[in-house]
Amino acid sequence: MDNLKIEKVGDSLGVALPEEIVQKLQVKEGDTVDISETPDGVEITNRAPNLEKAMQAYQKINEKYKNALRELSK
Template sequence: MYKLKINKIGNYLGITLPEEILQQLNVGVRVAWPNGQGDTVFITKTADGVEITTKDPEFEQAVRRIPPPGRRPRYANVQVGVSPR
């Protein structure tokens, strides 16, 4: 567990994440942005509070809606030998 203080950063309030947390999130390790600047994290509300992750929850939901390989949608009005437009 980490206890972080909220600081004023310009006109905003923010927290500074410890190096260990940045390593666990795998942010700030790129050569172009050695301090983690430009990396994206997502904060989601949970039943217990909030969750910080590098995975986009909307992308995860979209991937779950893709049908598995081998299961194509069935089309009722398909004619054999006619290519769709």
């Protein structure tokens, strides 16, 4: 694993990911990644590409059919 230099990005700190890591994560500029604490340190994972779209669709359906979904859940 490469050593990554921490750099100032605006008012925050960041690192530049090597191309090998970018390819493994299958991410591009503007994508969102999840960072989780693990017993061994931290883990960076690619957020499911369609998760945001799926959540938006769910919210629309949930609002529109709230009563029907409540009845079906009984």
